[in-house]
Amino acid sequence: LIIASLTISAILVFFIVPLTIVFFIYLTNILLLIYQRNNELKADPLSDVWNGVRKTIAGFWDIYARIWHGYELHGVKNLPEGPGILVYYHGAIPIDYLYFLSRLFLWKKRLCLSVADHFVFRLPGLRLLLAVTGVIPGTREECLVALKKGYLVSISPGGVREALFSDESYQLMWGNRKGFAQVALEAKVPIIPMYTQNVREGYRMFKERRFFRQLYESTRLPFTPPYGGLPVKFRTYIGQPIPYDPNITAEELVEKVSKFLFSFQTKAAVQALISKHQTIPGSIWKALLERFDKRRK
Numbered sequence: 001l002i003i004a005s006l007t008i009s010a011i012l013v014f015f016i017v018p019l020t021i022v023f024f025i026y027l028t029n030i031l032l033l034i035y036q037r038n039n040e041l042k043a044d045p046l047s048d049v050w051n052g053v054r055k056t057i058a059g060f061w062d063i064y065a066r067i068w069h070g071y072e073l074h075g076v077k078n079l080p081e082g083p084g085i086l087v088y089y090h091g092a093i094p095i096d097y098l099y100f101l102s103r104l105f106l107w108k109k110r111l112c113l114s115v116a117d118h119f120v121f122r123l124p125g126l127r128l129l130l131a132v133t134g135v136i137p138g139t140r141e142e143c144l145v146a147l148k149k150g151y152l153v154s155i156s157p158g159g160v161r162e163a164l165f166s167d168e169s170y171q172l173m174w175g176n177r178k179g180f181a182q183v184a185l186e187a188k189v190p191i192i193p194m195y196t197q198n199v200r201e202g203y204r205m206f207k208e209r210r211f212f213r214q215l216y217e218s219t220r221l222p223f224t225p226p227y228g229g230l231p232v233k234f235r236t237y238i239g240q241p242i243p244y245d246p247n248i249t250a251e252e253l254v255e256k257v258s259k260f261l262f263s264f265q266t267k268a269a270v271q272a273l274i275s276k277h278q279t280i281p282g283s284i285w286k287a288l289l290e291r292f293d294k295r296r297k
Helices: 002-039 048-069 095-108 118-122 127-132 140-148 159-165 179-187 210-219 256-277 284-292
Strands: 072-074 084-088 112-115 152-155 191-197 235-238
Touching: 002 048, 002 127, 048 095, 048 127, 072 095, 084 140, 084 179, 084 256, 095 112, 095 191, 095 235, 140 152, 140 179, 159 210, 179 191, 191 256, 235 256
Parallel strands: 072 235, 084 152, 084 191, 112 152
Antiparallel strands: 191 235
């Protein structure tokens, strides 16, 4: 009984915060459904009609971010006034990205559309929340339409693979993904790199095992659960934009070399943010102590 109790307690400690986040996400969707029914809303989920409830949602997550992670956002001035593609490192749980979306909306009243993996849209009970917060499947056509409408569009090229199999070394796992670069060139918009310090110290995945890697590659589903949730310091840094080059011709836009160079430049920019702001390998203890470091801004 003692061993069983200790085991259950350890499991709860490891997973209670990630499960709490999932609970809050579903609770948010329920509140949205109540709001929609009470106000008989049938408007486009991306329209300004929803801004009131968006502000409430953003306010809740911003308070959570401040209390639990002492969250800071730096470099908002680097975001263009118009459209652009925001490229970021994907943590085990992208809770830092949710913090960023919330603070951006509170500070700038700006909605950033988020490209998500296909499995996200198969999760039950989140349809309205995904629509109101601007989560999209991220096809080339959808991204181009969003950019032409003036939205910021965010994407993590590493996606679920990076979430599951990167670690405290903060290795980017983008492979040969260059689709975002092609879209940026076609839409003639800048790419802006973004990274959150200590995101892997807050939430981690179990060490990669061949079985789980093969399982993911064959199903594209995240079977390994994240753990942790320690109140380490989170700082999100938005880097300098990589501007669109007007000298690139229409023919060059479709050339693999152009797309690869643009993609590589973005990867280097994100990696530079990690190298500048992150202790490698990451240290949970140092990340916790940074909550009390008043000198670092």
